[in-house]
Amino acid sequence: MRILFVAQAVSPHTARWISQIQDQGWDIHLFDMLGSFPHPELRGITEYSLMFPRKISSTKAISYGNPFFLKYGLDPFPLSLIGFVTRRIFRNRVQKLAKLILDIQPDVIHSMEMQTETYHLLKVLDIFKGKLSIPWIVTTWGSDIYHFRQFPEHLEKIQKVLANCDYLLPDCARDEILAHELGFKGSIPMIVPAAGGYHISEMRSYIKENVVSKRKLIMLKGYQGWAGRAQNALAAMELCADALEGYEIVVYLASPIVQEKVKSIQRKGKLNIRVLPRSPYSTVLELFGRARIAIGINQTDGTPNAMLEAMTMNAFPIQSDTESTAEWITNGVNGLLVDPNNPLEIADAIRKAVDDDTLIKKAAEINSTLTFQKLDISLVKPKVVEMYRLLAADDQRTKK
Numbered sequence: 001m002r003i004l005f006v007a008q009a010v011s012p013h014t015a016r017w018i019s020q021i022q023d024q025g026w027d028i029h030l031f032d033m034l035g036s037f038p039h040p041e042l043r044g045i046t047e048y049s050l051m052f053p054r055k056i057s058s059t060k061a062i063s064y065g066n067p068f069f070l071k072y073g074l075d076p077f078p079l080s081l082i083g084f085v086t087r088r089i090f091r092n093r094v095q096k097l098a099k100l101i102l103d104i105q106p107d108v109i110h111s112m113e114m115q116t117e118t119y120h121l122l123k124v125l126d127i128f129k130g131k132l133s134i135p136w137i138v139t140t141w142g143s144d145i146y147h148f149r150q151f152p153e154h155l156e157k158i159q160k161v162l163a164n165c166d167y168l169l170p171d172c173a174r175d176e177i178l179a180h181e182l183g184f185k186g187s188i189p190m191i192v193p194a195a196g197g198y199h200i201s202e203m204r205s206y207i208k209e210n211v212v213s214k215r216k217l218i219m220l221k222g223y224q225g226w227a228g229r230a231q232n233a234l235a236a237m238e239l240c241a242d243a244l245e246g247y248e249i250v251v252y253l254a255s256p257i258v259q260e261k262v263k264s265i266q267r268k269g270k271l272n273i274r275v276l277p278r279s280p281y282s283t284v285l286e287l288f289g290r291a292r293i294a295i296g297i298n299q300t301d302g303t304p305n306a307m308l309e310a311m312t313m314n315a316f317p318i319q320s321d322t323e324s325t326a327e328w329i330t331n332g333v334n335g336l337l338v339d340p341n342n343p344l345e346i347a348d349a350i351r352k353a354v355d356d357d358t359l360i361k362k363a364a365e366i367n368s369t370l371t372f373q374k375l376d377i378s379l380v381k382p383k384v385v386e387m388y389r390l391l392a393a394d395d396q397r398t399k400k
Contacts, residue, residue: 001392002027004106006097006117009047010036012281013141013305014112016195018045020381021388029104031097033120035090048100050093094123101134107392110137111165112194114144119157125164132164135391139169140302141194143227145178146322147300159183167391171302172324189387193303197380200372203312206282207289212314212364213357215292216247218350219315221306222254222275229297229320229340230258234265236346241270243351249273250287288313292360293353297340298322311335312371314364318349332359334366 001024007014009032018028019041028045035050097120101109109132111118118138125132138161148154162168162184170176171194179188209215220237222230230251237244251262254275262275276287288294294310295318302324307317311328319325320340329335336349353360373379 002106003108005030007112009038013194015039015041020196098124098127112139113141136165137167138165142302143300145175174324197377198375200376206285217291218249219291219294220251221296222251222258224255224258233297235343239347252276291315311367334363
């Protein structure tokens with residue numbers, strides 16, 4: 001079987017999803033509309049680069065297009081040419097993808113994430129006169145439908161994608177409902193997190209403190225922007241600083257504005273807080289394995305992978321209520337759901353999680369079972385492999 005992924009090469013979600021099928025002997029190809037650097041976990045695939053050949057590990061990289069600065073040996077690269085080169089690299093990327101589809105004749109096309117990757121396949125459809133004639137799977141991430149449907153320019157594209165793709169893999173049940181409301185008539189083989197199955201046993205080997213009530217670490221996801229609301233979480237921590245004496249707070253994936261806010265809090269000296277620099281995944285897992293509480297505050301999201309990782313490592317989740325999070329967290333039982341724009345409510349949740357050892361213990365027991373039953377690679381991988389086999393087989397029957 002030959003599968004063509006149209007996805008962000010740099011994303012750990014892409015790498016971990018593909019890792020589930022790499023032992024099947026299938027011919028796997030990856031085309032990234034962003035031309036991003038490949039994630040180090042990508043292995044054994046053929047990658048098509050918009051920018052330059054990348055030979056990493058066992059991944060075969062092929063350059064689709066010959067960038068100006070490589071062709072003419074410009075080194076160092078003049079800043080005045082950045083705009084020109086960027087336009088040149090990306091100008092014909094849709095045509096390059098269309099040509100690739102004709103060249104390799106994949107059995108399945110699987111696009112991941114809407115805005116930067118999947119939308120471009122609508123232009124490929126135009127090149128092919130409105131039909132791919134190959135099974136097309138779309139995986140939606142986070143806010144792809146939930147948030148962007150609010151904007152007319154995005155809504156039109158979302159509806160067109162849903163009208164033309166054959167299969168949809170949303171990361172939450174909320175988006176299954178929304179997809180049908182927006183006109184999707186195809187099949188939904190499964191609802192599954194963006195990264196697919198988790199190696200639960202391997203992840204839990206990083207747990208250093210099994211008694212969660214003894215843990216004195218709080219993890220905070222530091223995104224701040226159109227979706228992230230880490231600033232509100234930091235404001236909440238300042239409001240309940242008296243309850244956090246003796247706790248260490250680690251902010252990971254911190255946006256620049258969040259890094260500056262952390263420095264300001266450090267100068268006040270009331271909280272023991274620091275920003276985690278870019279670190280290996282194992283380091284983050286080790287920290288989750290020492291954390292009593294893991295906080296993720298977002299204005300919009302699907303099923304947050306960081307939340308799932310925290311729950312797997314028995315860290316108590318305090319998560320913004322984006323409807324999708326309630327599919328995993330029963331408020332007040334195995335986590336707390338909060339208004340992302342209300343620092344007072346977030347502060348109250350932090351106080352409760354710090355004070356209530358019984359809540360923390362029971363939540364860890366529930367989440368340990370829940371994450372294994374819904375996420376473990378031994379359960380998810382066979383479903384993913386069988387899905388591809390069935391889709392390709394159904395297409396062959398249709399063509400006969």
